[in-house]
Structure formats: structure tokens, C-alpha cells
Amino acid sequence: MPSVTFLPVDAPPIIAELLPDMTLMEVALINDVPGIIGMCGGICSCATCHVYVAADWADRLPAMTQEERAMVDALDRAGPTSRLGCQVRLEPGLDGLTVRVALPE
Amino acid sequence: MIETAPPPLDYDPFDYRQHDDPYPVYRRLRDEAPVFHNSRYDFYALSRYDDCQRAVRDFKTFTSAQGTSLEELKAQVELLINTDPPVHSRLRHLTAGLFTPARVAPLEAAVRDMARALIAPHLAAGRIDIIDDFAARLPMAIICRLLGFRREDEDLLRGWTDTVVHRDEGVFAMPDEGMQATLKLYDYFNAELADRARGASREDIIGLLMAAQAEGRIDHQGVLGYIYILSIAGNETTTKLIGNMCYQLHRHPDQFAEVLADRSLISGLVEETMRFDGPTQMMARTTTRDVALHDRVIPAGKKVALIFTSGNRDERHYEHAERFDVHRNPRDHLGFGGGLHACLGAALARLEARVAMEELLSTLGYFAVEEEGLARMHSPNVRGFTHLLVRFVAR
Ligand code: HEM
Ligand code: FES
Numbered sequence: 065m066p067s068v069t070f071l072p073v074d075a076p077p078i079i080a081e082l083l084p085d086m087t088l089m090e091v092a093l094i095n096d097v098p099g100i101i102g103m104c105g106g107i108c109s110c111a112t113c114h115v116y117v118a119a120d121w122a123d124r125l126p127a128m129t130q131e132e133r134a135m136v137d138a139l140d141r142a143g144p145t146s147r148l149g150c151q152v153r154l155e156p157g158l159d160g161l162t163v164r165v166a167l168p169e
Numbered sequence: 170m171i172e173t174a175p176p177p178l179d180y181d182p183f184d185y186r187q188h189d190d191p192y193p194v195y196r197r198l199r200d201e202a203p204v205f206h207n208s209r210y211d212f213y214a215l216s217r218y219d220d221c222q223r224a225v226r227d228f229k230t231f232t233s234a235q236g237t238s239l240e241e242l243k244a245q246v247e248l249l250i251n252t253d254p255p256v257h258s259r260l261r262h263l264t265a266g267l268f269t270p271a272r273v274a275p276l277e278a279a280v281r282d283m284a285r286a287l288i289a290p291h292l293a294a295g296r297i298d299i300i301d302d303f304a305a306r307l308p309m310a311i312i313c314r315l316l317g318f319r320r321e322d323e324d325l326l327r328g329w330t331d332t333v334v335h336r337d338e339g340v341f342a343m344p345d346e347g348m349q350a351t352l353k354l355y356d357y358f359n360a361e362l363a364d365r366a367r368g369a370s371r372e373d374i375i376g377l378l379m380a381a382q383a384e385g386r387i388d389h390q391g392v393l394g395y396i397y398i399l400s401i402a403g404n405e406t407t408t409k410l411i412g413n414m415c416y417q418l419h420r421h422p423d424q425f426a427e428v429l430a431d432r433s434l435i436s437g438l439v440e441e442t443m444r445f446d447g448p449t450q451m452m453a454r455t456t457t458r459d460v461a462l463h464d465r466v467i468p469a470g471k472k473v474a475l476i477f478t479s480g481n482r483d484e485r486h487y488e489h490a491e492r493f494d495v496h497r498n499p500r501d502h503l504g505f506g507g508g509l510h511a512c513l514g515a516a517l518a519r520l521e522a523r524v525a526m527e528e529l530l531s532t533l534g535y536f537a538v539e540e541e542g543l544a545r546m547h548s549p550n551v552r553g554f555t556h557l558l559v560r561f562v563a564r
Pocket of ligand 1: 105225233237249250251261398399402403404406407410447448449452453477503504505506507509510511512513514515517518
């Protein structure tokens with residue numbers, strides 16, 4: 065089964081089935097990943113889906129839009145591999161992707 | 170001292186009398202019955218912030234697929250709002266990219282022009298009905314523009330969409346008029362789609378949905394349902410938000426003065442009104458399994474009302490939750506729901522509400538609400554005024 069792994073804060077890793085065409089945020093909600101809230105439902109306006117992508121995966125994800133970039137840059141906890149989970153569309157090639165869940169802002 | 174026992178706790182969103190001020194009942198629900206059962210209609214209600222938020226996230230337990238009103242879903246076409254993943258994700262992804270803050274931002278000038286044009290004829294009289302003359306027209310005009318409908322059809326469409334959300338007192342189902350209005354809307358959309366199919370394609374939401382249909386990603390009924398939900402969802406609620414903002418300013422003169430002096434507080438006014446007095450009171454879900462919560466069990470297959478505006482006043486989540494404060498800036502309120510079904514049009518609604526207030530304040534200045542002329546709409550889900558007359562210094 066192609067999968068993505070979520071590393072929540074202070075909770076065991078969650079290995080979730082990679083559902084193509086869903087977003088990382090949606091797959092996190094389907095698997096009840098703690099810390100990913102998805103408050104705005106994916107319209108890029110709440111950042112409650114903030115994750116840090118494992119360094120070796122960061123370049124292999126679809127590029128950020130300007131809008132996602134601006135949202136991420138405004139976050140206090142932004143890191144070099146920060147992404148908004150709702151803006152990352154999954155495809156089979158991302159089998160094995162690992163992301164760490166960010167603390168709330 | 171004589172103590173009178175409080176009346177028995179009852180939450181009945183179909184009772185008109187509860188619409189004037191539902192908040193005392195909400196508070197009692199949160200404190201006394203966080204899992205409330207309405208035996209008259211056999212549904213449950215969650216009223217605390219945490220419980221509502223958990224429920225919107227946990228769509229596997231709290232499904233939308235049996236409808237999101239307490240009334241039984243009359244199987245019509247598949248609507249975005251009444252689906253679960255993977256169907257929901259497929260539908261939502263079709264348009265979600267068009268509703269981000271950056272994508273709706275270019276509409277600002279159009280919203281402002283329309284707002285000005287609506288206010289101007291009333292300036293000399295020093296009196297305007299914030300709802301009828303202004304707030305009821307603005308969102309429909311923008312939605313019509315987004316969907317590419319003719320301006321002269323706005324009133325017609327608004328009449329139908331208003332009828333769809335109206336409920337007669339004590340009636341637990343969509344009245345016949347509502348069904349007829351729904352059918353009229355579908356006829357209108359069908360004619361519109363047929364028109365477009367004959368002419369050149371256009372690059373707007375409907376154009377995008379038709380292209381998706383051509384690629385087999387959505388069927389004709391699905392397109393109709395999509396247009397329907399976009400017309401319904403974005404109309405009434407934004408109207409009521411603008412009315413509720415004006416009313417809350419009137420009720421809080423100190424903050425009215427502050428916002429007039431510093432227009433940068435208007436975004437805070439929008440957000441705090443969404444929290445404190447948001448138009449969408451409640452959305453429903455259906456349990457897919459027995460749910461044990463607060464020492465009670467909600468059996469599988471029951472409708473559950475998620476009372477968002479009660480969660481928004483939960484003192485377990487917000488400090489001084491029952492106090493209105495434009496400085497609070499709560500970005501985690503449930504006024505637009507949350508999770509996968511969170512309001513698709515939230516960025517648009519925020520834009521419209523902010524620009525509407527900017528224009529109202531800069532043209533009217535201070536205004537006073539004629540309290541005796543206030544009238545409310547009646548719907549189990551949406552709360553707000555149908556008439557809100559204000560007076561201001563004529564110019
Ligand atoms: C102040 C104005 C508004 C309020 C208070 C509001 C409120 C809400 C709420 C609470 C939901 C969640 C429903 C649920 O959880 O079952 C929702 C969903 C939705 N809203 Fe809004 N809304 C507003 C404006 C708009 C506008 C302007 C549009 C225009 C496009 C819109 C389109 C939608 C759609 C399409 C959904 C369904 C999303 C889905 O199921 O994925 N809304 N809205
Ligand atoms: S879910 Fe709101 S920005 Fe991703």
C-alpha cells in the first residue's frame with residue numbers, strides 16, 4: 065500500500081494510505097492525525113494544516129504557489145521545508161513521504 | 170427570597186420564539202446538557218466548542234451524506250455540502266482554488282463600486298434599510314457576477330433563494346414553496362447551461378464546471394447542484410452578517426466610535442461578529458456509529474445539530490466569551506464551520522463584509538438603529554434581520 069507518514073507532536077507516528085488526488089490535509093483528517101485541524105477546509109487561509117516535510121522529500125513535492133508561500137512566510141514557526149498540507153496534492157509517486165506536524169501558531 | 174426554578178431546558182430551532190435571543194438557551198445547553206436530546210423531533214445537539222470542532226473534523230463518525238439540515242434529506246441531486254470523501258474531495262477540488270483569499274481579492278473593486286451605488290440614493294434621506302436596500306443586494310450581485318448571470322435577474326434569483334431557506338413556524342420540512350423555488354432555480358440554471366452550450370464557452374465558475382463535465386469528472390446533475398449550492402450558500406448568510414455587524418455596532422457605542430476612528434479595526438469587527446453573532450447558527454450531521462460523550466450515548470443513525478454559534482460563545486474556549494470585542498480577532502471561530510466542509514466562500518464573505526462596512530462607515534458615519542422596525546428571518550440554521558432601518562446625518 066502506498067503510504068505517507070505523519071509525525072505528530074508528542075504522539076506516535078501515523079502511517080496513512082496515500083490516496084491519490086487528495087491533499088495531505090485531507091488524508092490527515094481521514095486518519096485523525098492530531099494537530100492537523102484543517103479549519104478553513106483548504107482555501108489557504110488558516111494554516112492549521114502546517115507541516116514540515118522531511119528534507120529529502122521537500123524538492124520532490126509540487127511547487128508552492130505564491131499564495132502558499134506568502135502564508136507560510138507569515139508563520140512564526142515556519143521552517144525551511146514548511147508546507148500547508150491542504151496545498152499539497154498527493155500522487156502515487158509520493159509513496160513514502162514523511163511530514164512532521166507543526167505546533168499551533 | 171423566593172427562588173423560581175428555571176424553565177425546563179429545551180432547544181428547538183423550529184420555535185420562532187427562540188430566534189430572538191437563543192444565547193441563554195445555548196449557555197444552558199453547554200452547562201447542563203452538552204449532549205442534548207430533543208425528543209419532539211428525535212435529534213441530538215452539541216453546543217460546546219471542542220465537541221463541535223471534533224465533530225466537523227471526524228466526518229467518518231459525523232457524516233454529511235445524510236444531509237446537513239435536521240430535516241430529512243429529500244434525495245435531490247448530489248450537493249457538495251451533503252457528501253463525504255472521496256466524492257466530496259473530488260467535487261471540492263474542482264473549485265477550491267478559485268476561492269482562496271488571493272483569488273477573490275481582485276473582486277474588491279467591484280464589491281466597492283456596487284456598495285457605493287447601493288448606498289448613494291439614500292444619502293439625502295438620512296435613512297436606509299441596511300438589509301433591504303443594501304445587504305440583501307450586494308452578495309447576490311457578486312454571486313451573479315461570479316456565476317455570470319444577468320444583472321436584471323438578480324431580484325428574481327434572490328426571491329427564489331430566500332424562499333428555499335425559509336421555514337414556516339413549527340414545520341419540520343421544506344415547505345412546498347421551498348420545493349417549487351428549488352425547481353425554478355434548477356430550470357433557470359438548466360436554461361443558462363443550454364444557452365452556454367450553444368454559445369462560446371466562458372472562463373468563469375460555470376465554464377470551469379462545464380469543462381469538468383466534458384472531461385467526465387462531474388455529471389450534469391452534479392453541475393446543477395454545484396451552481397445551486399453556490400447560489401444558496403453565499404447569499405443569505407453574507408446579507409445577515411452585514412446586518413449583524415451593524416446591529417452589534419449599535420449595541421456597543423464605545424466600539425462603534427473606535428471603529429469609526431480607526432478603520433483598520435473593520436477586519437476585527439467582521440471576525441468578532443462571525444464569532445459572537447454569526448449568521449449560521451447550526452449545521453447538522455448524522456452519526457454512523459454509537460457515540461459516547463459526556464456520559465451519554467448518541468445512537469448510530471441520529472441527526473446531530475452542531476450549534477456553531479454556541480461553541481463560539483463557549484467560555485471553556487474563549488475568555489469572556491459572551492463579551493463582544495472587536496480587538497479579539499478570533500481566527501479559530503466556528504462561524505464558517507471547520508474541517509473538510511468549512512465554508513468554501515469564507516474568503517469571499519470576509520472580503521464582502523469588510524468592504525461593505527468600510528463603505529457604510531465612510532458614507533454614513535454614525536448611524537442609529539430604529540429598534541422598533543427590526544424584523545427577523547426565521548430558519549433553523551440561519552439567524553439575522555430581514556429589516557434593519559438606520560438613521561444618520563443626511564448629506
Ligand atoms: C458570512 C457569510 C457566510 C457564512 C456565515 C457561511 C457559513 C458556512 C458554514 C458554517 C459552512 C459549513 C457547513 C457545514 O459544515 O455543513 C459553509 C459551507 C459552505 N459555504 Fe458558506 N458561509 C458564508 C458565505 C459563503 C459564500 C459567500 C459562499 C459563496 C461561494 C459560500 C459557499 C459555501 C459552500 C459552497 C459551502 C459548502 C462547502 C463544503 O461542503 O465543502 N458561503 N458556509
Ligand atoms: S486547511 Fe486552512 S490553510 Fe490549509
